[in-house]
Amino acid sequence: MNITPDEAQQALAAIQTMAQKTRRALSSSGAYLFLIVWGAVWLVGFLGNQFLTSQHAGYLWFGLDIVGALLSWFIGARMGRRVRSAGGSVSGKRIAWFWILLFLYVVALIGVAWPVDVKQIAVFIVLVIMLGWLAMGLLLSITSIRLTLAITALTLVAYFAFPAYFHFIMAFLGGGGMIAFGIYIRNRW
Amino acid sequence: MAELNETIHQPVRLRIMAALVTLDPGQELEFTYLRDLLEVTDGNLGAHLRKLEEAGYIAVNKTFVERKPRTYVSATPLGRKVFREHVAALESILKNK
Numbered sequence: 512m513n514i515t516p517d518e519a520q521q522a523l524a525a526i527q528t529m530a531q532k533t534r535r536a537l538s539s540s541g542a543y544l545f546l547i548v549w550g551a552v553w554l555v556g557f558l559g560n561q562f563l564t565s566q567h568a569g570y571l572w573f574g575l576d577i578v579g580a581l582l583s584w585f586i587g588a589r590m591g592r593r594v595r596s597a598g599g600s601v602s603g604k605r606i607a608w609f610w611i612l613l614f615l616y617v618v619a620l621i622g623v624a625w626p627v628d629v630k631q632i633a634v635f636i637v638l639v640i641m642l643g644w645l646a647m648g649l650l651l652s653i654t655s656i657r658l659t660l661a662i663t664a665l666t667l668v669a670y671f672a673f674p675a676y677f678h679f680i681m682a683f684l685g686g687g688g689m690i691a692f693g694i695y696i697r698n699r700w
Numbered sequence: 701m702a703e704l705n706e707t708i709h710q711p712v713r714l715r716i717m718a719a720l721v722t723l724d725p726g727q728e729l730e731f732t733y734l735r736d737l738l739e740v741t742d743g744n745l746g747a748h749l750r751k752l753e754e755a756g757y758i759a760v761n762k763t764f765v766e767r768k769p770r771t772y773v774s775a776t777p778l779g780r781k782v783f784r785e786h787v788a789a790l791e792s793i794l795k796n797k
Contacts, residue, residue, distance in 0.1 A: 512704045519793040522714060526787060529718035529737075536737055537723075593733040594723065595772055 537594060543696040544586045550689030552579040557633070557682035565629050606647070613643045630670065630677050637666045637681070658692060702788035707755045709786065712740060712748045717783045720758060720775035728761060728774035749773060757782060 514522075552575045559571040617639045621632060641663045648656040662685060669680040708717055715738055723729060735745045752758040757779030761772045775783070 512706050512709065514704065514709075514793065516794055516797040519790040522709065523787070523790050523794070525711065525714060526718040526790075529715040530722045533719040533722040533737060536733075593730045595728050595730075 543693040545583060546689045546693030546696065548579055548582045548586070550686045550691075550693060552576070553686030553689065554682050555686075557678045557686060560629055560633065561678040561682070568629065609646070610643060613639060630674065633677075633681065634666055634670050637685075638663065641666070662688075702785040702792065704789045705782050705786045707751060708757070708783060710748070710751075712738065712744065713752055716745075716748060716752065716773075717757065717775065717779065720773065721780050721783050723774065725777075725780070726774075728759075728772035731771035731773060734773060752779070755779075 556568075556572050556575050559568045563571060617636055620639070621627060621635055624631070624635070627635070641659050644659040645656060648659055665684055665688075666681065669677045669684075673680060708714055716734070719734060719737055720729060731745070735742060738745065740748075749758065749760060753760050757776060759774050759776050761774070763770055763772065
């Protein structure tokens with residue numbers, strides 16, 4: 512089989528384009544959706560903390576967390592269908608158990624630390640979730656660690672340096688930032 | 701010197717192999733996802749996958765996920781090897797230009 516250098520160049524370009532397209536599609540196909548979903552949850556939830564009574568904000572968070580968890584499960588299931596790997600379903604179940612157990616640890620920690628105010632509960636939950644993200648990042652995607660550390664730093668700075676604006680900062684910079692980063696991944700990666 | 705592979709060189713099959721070798725060994729891609737990535741029809745993709753499967757370059761795994769039939773495709777070790785050789789052959793043509 513003989514081909515010209517131009518044909519060889521076109522074939523190599525097609526290979527490179529396809530490999531890049533596959534990598535991008537796989538890496539961004541679900542990650543951006545998780546960010547947008549949880550960014551929206553944070554945006555609405557923290558605005559609720561700012562404007563609603565503690566009791567109503569608590570109900571709002573409860574509802575938002577259920578919606579976020581269901582959507583995450585749906586997105587995760589869709590992603591899992593596209594690419595399978597040996598032992599993939601086993602690790603998927605272990606990851607699910609990790610998050611369920613981590614949630615129970617958060618409940619236990621808040622119970623031990625009680626009484627705590629709304630802001631402290633929020634920081635507790637965010638820090639433990641970030642710990643979970645950090646573990647997932649170390650296992651699955653090192654690049655996501657930067658976002659995890661940035662959100663952790665933002666949470667601590669907002670809590671200690673700007674307590675009066677804590678909920679606004681978490682809503683717009685935390686939640687809004689996650690939505691913006693999700694849209695960036697969707698469009699650029 | 702590496703040789704060009706006629707089975708792989710066909711444009712759609714070349715892109716199929718490029719997509720599959722991008723995955724880690726042991727990973728497999730779902731048929732409809734691969735179809736959307738390649739922007740081809742079901743029939744077209746099916747025909748090219750058969751050729752690659754007959755050559756032993758890919759493995760096709762038909763299974764059920766949540767009671768729905770699904771087809772997963774992966775590159776075999778032989779497929780990865782001949783694809784690497786094909787790319788090497790293309791690069792050598794460019795070098796000797």
